[in-house]
Amino acid sequence: MRAGFGSYSLLLLLLCPVLLGQRSPQRRPKKPPRPAVTRKPPVPAAPAAPEAMEPAEPTDFPPPILNPPSPYDNCPRECSCNPIYPHTLYCENRNLRRVPQIPPDIYYLYLRNNYIDEVTADAFKNATDLKWVDLANNRVRRVDREVFKKIPNLLYLYMERNQMKEIPTDLPESLEQLRLSRNQISKIPAGAFNKLEHLVLLDLHHNRISDSNLGKNVFKDLKNLMQLNLAHNILRKMPSNVPTGIFQLFLDRNNIEDIPQDYFKDFNNLAFIRLNYNQLNDKGLPKMVFNISSLMDLHLAHNKLSVVPHFNGRLEHLHLNDNQIEHLNGTEICPHSALANPEDSGAVPRLRYLRLDGNHLSPPIPMDVITCFRHLHSIVI
Ligand SMILES: *[C@@H]1O[C@H](CO)[C@@H](O)[C@H](O)[C@H]1NC(C)=O
Ligand SMILES: *[C@@H]1O[C@H](CO)[C@@H](O)[C@H](O)[C@H]1NC(C)=O
Ligand SMILES: *[C@@H]1O[C@H](CO)[C@@H](O)[C@H](O)[C@H]1NC(C)=O
Secondary structure, three states: OHHHHHHHHHHHHHOOOOOOOOOOOOOOOOOOOOOOOOOOOOOOOOOOOHHHHOOOOHHHOOOOOOOOOOOOOOOOOOOEEOOOOOOEEEOOOOOOOOOOOOOOOOOEEEOOOOOOOEEOHHHHOOOOOOOEEEOOOOOOOEEOOOHHHHOOOOOEEEOOOOOOOEOOOOOOOOOOEEEOOOOOOOEOOOOOOOOOOOOOEEEOOOOOOEHHHOOOOOOOOOOOOOEEEOOOOEOOOOOOOOOOOOOEEEOOOOOOOOOOOOOOOOOOOOOEEEOOOOOOEHHHOOOOOOOOOOOOEEEOOOOEOOOOOOOOOOOOEEEOOOOOOOOOOHHHHOOHHHHHOOOOHHHOOOOOEEEOOOOOOOOOOOHHHHHHOOOOOEEEO
């Protein structure tokens, strides 16, 4: 019981009043690794973002900022070109209303922070080598489907912070990252992602997606998907047919009430689940639903749980703050493998960080929690 006693003293130290109830933990869970990315050239320091004095009416838009004619071939006056990065076109922060003519040989196109509201194909006529298009923070409502026929090698499309109401159609099959967060998307045409078998990251957070917008098979063919972010939408159900190879699933800030019994059964790589700010209650969580052997990080803060759900011994971070939990019984939540093999150090649960503040619990931490979770570094109660 020496080890148990050691952990107990450590916990007492960490649980001094300063730490109690502290909102953001000192030791933040490590950031999930990003999916592999192609190297991109640096972006020059951006001038002040136009957001500060956002004009209300198009007539108030400031005029586009044009350069003197460029010494470099084909460099549009709306953009700047740098001979050190001959494949990159910098057109961000220039009050542009439309996409300038993109010269051939451009791989990386920066159009962030402008007032572009429509993307049409003519600008991309010669841009067949484009790999990376950054249109974030514009006013795009529509992308002409012909655009993607011109750029069949596109890998990354960044269109967060625009005014899209639906997913663009005919996205190129080569696409690896699609960022459409902070739009007004409520429409996902059937088959919108069907051909995107190279897609690794799909970010749709902060849109208006409801259960009825998500057809049963919307995500089914995304064989290589690693990260799916549907946070901040209006889902009441878990999305169906999420690819089982996925690594991160983010569903914070929806209205999800329950998770079907075998929902996570075939997920063998799932390491991060975020379900903060939903409507999950005990009845909606089948007892073993989070017994996922690959899971490292589980966020269930701001729900309606009164019982600590069961989890696998591999879990390292558990966020259960701001629920309605009244009892904490270490024997009941101790993963089965640890109970079955108390002497096997490999079976010691890996939980290191536990947040329980904002529930109906008060110190001290029960002894059986400490004896089971011997790797626990900090617990916020
Ligand atoms: C596009 O390519 C055609 C044929 O190579 C060329 O004549 C034209 O000037 C190019 N346009 C631009 C904007 O680079
Ligand atoms: C939990 O998952 C492990 C494998 O990860 C499995 O061996 C075990 O039987 C499961 N426990 C229950 C109670 O389903
Ligand atoms: C915790 O749960 C175990 C098993 O259900 C039970 O035997 C024990 O009495 C409980 N401990 C407390 C303090 O309620």
